[in-house]
Amino acid sequence: MKEVILIVEDDFGIRETVTDLIHTLGYLTMEAQNGEEALQLINLKKPHLIISDIMMPRMDGIELLSRLKSDKSFCTIPIIMLTAKADFETQLNTFRIGADGYVKKPFDLRELAYKIRNLINLRNNLLRSQVDVEQSHDPEWEFILKLNQFLEVHIHDISLEGIALLMKMSTSGLQKKLKKYSSQSFQDxxxxxxxxxxxxxxxxxxxxxxxxxxxxxxxxxxxxxxxxxxxxxxxxxxxxx
Missing domain, CATH: 1.10.10.60 (Homeodomain-like)
Structure with missing residues (x-):
């Protein structure tokens, strides 16, 4: 199932630009014009990532961020703040509340694309590491959990050859399976x-x-x-x- 990204932005042009970018990355989107609309959508369907402006009517991005990060049902959703407020105190404040990324307007689409992909991949990796292999017969999840366990134990001396040996696979086989299951290279x-x-x-x-x-x-x-x-x-x- 494709990941869903919620865009919270009151400027139609920016919202359309970000939506187009996300679609080219292969993800689905939901859109809201302010924090109130965003909360309504989130309660209907929990997104995998949120990109939010800060300055918006009715409920701004800071309040939305605060509410989500203080709610145990939604606090694990990665949130990127997208804003023209470039002063250091504003940026630092969003990180103190719990923002996972910060992109300044006008923004480079490549920078935003990298942050989206990285946070989605990071979220998926963390979720997979929490799966109990005994409760799951999905070979994909079992492979990822087993890999994460070996990475954890050998975190100070990780090598492709060493991990492949522990996984009882060839290096090429490990790389192909990891690419298939996570869309990432072993190094990434x-x-x-x-x-x-x-x-x-x-x-x-x-x-x-x-x-x-x-x-x-x-x-x-x-x-x-x-x-x-x-x-x-x-x-x-x-x-x-």
């Missing part, structure tokens, strides 16, 4: 897996940036910080302010 899948682990460590409040990077298997702090910002749209330091 491991990168997102490790970044999601680091993000979880930072969210727990028990680690500083260096410790989170080390626990997630990153050998270079600068490389970790760069990859983290590319993935989530903000630096790891901003999560512990």
């Amino acid at each position: 899948y491991v990168r997102i897996f490790k970044l999601s682990k680091a993000k979880s460590h930072l969210e727990s409040g028990d680690c500083n940036v260096s410790e989170a990077a080390e626990k997630a298997g990153f050998k270079s702090l600068s490389s970790f910080s760069k990859s983290f910002k590319e993935q989530f749209g903000y630096s790891p330091k901003e999560m512990i302010i």
Whole structure:
């Protein structure tokens, strides 16, 4: 089933542009002109990702973000804030509330496309890692869970050859199956897996940036910080302010 992305934007032209982009990426869309309309749609059908403007009538994006992140039924939905308010305090405030990405207007469609794909892939990877293999006979889920378990155990020395050996597969077989099930290369899948682990460590409040990077298997702090910002749209330091 295709993922559904909700676009919350009062400007018709921008809403149409973002909708067209999402369709080219292969996802479905829902549209709302403000936060109130968005909440009504979300209660009818839970989207896989939300892209929301900040400045809107009736209910703005900040209030929508706050309501969703404080609701246990919807707090796990990734949310990208799309806004012309480019000041640092506004950006930082959205991250404190729980935004997963931030794109400034006027925006580059390629940047938005990367953030959409990355957050959808990250969400799917995290969901798959939580599935109990004993309760699922789906070979796709069983494969992903088994892979995630090996990545977790060997997070400091992950290699394609080593993981393929543990999975009792050839390297080409592992790559083909992973591509089929996740639409990602082995390298991209491991990168997102490790970044999601680091993000979880930072969210727990028990680690500083260096410790989170080390626990997630990153050998270079600068490389970790760069990859983290590319993935989530903000630096790891901003999560512990």
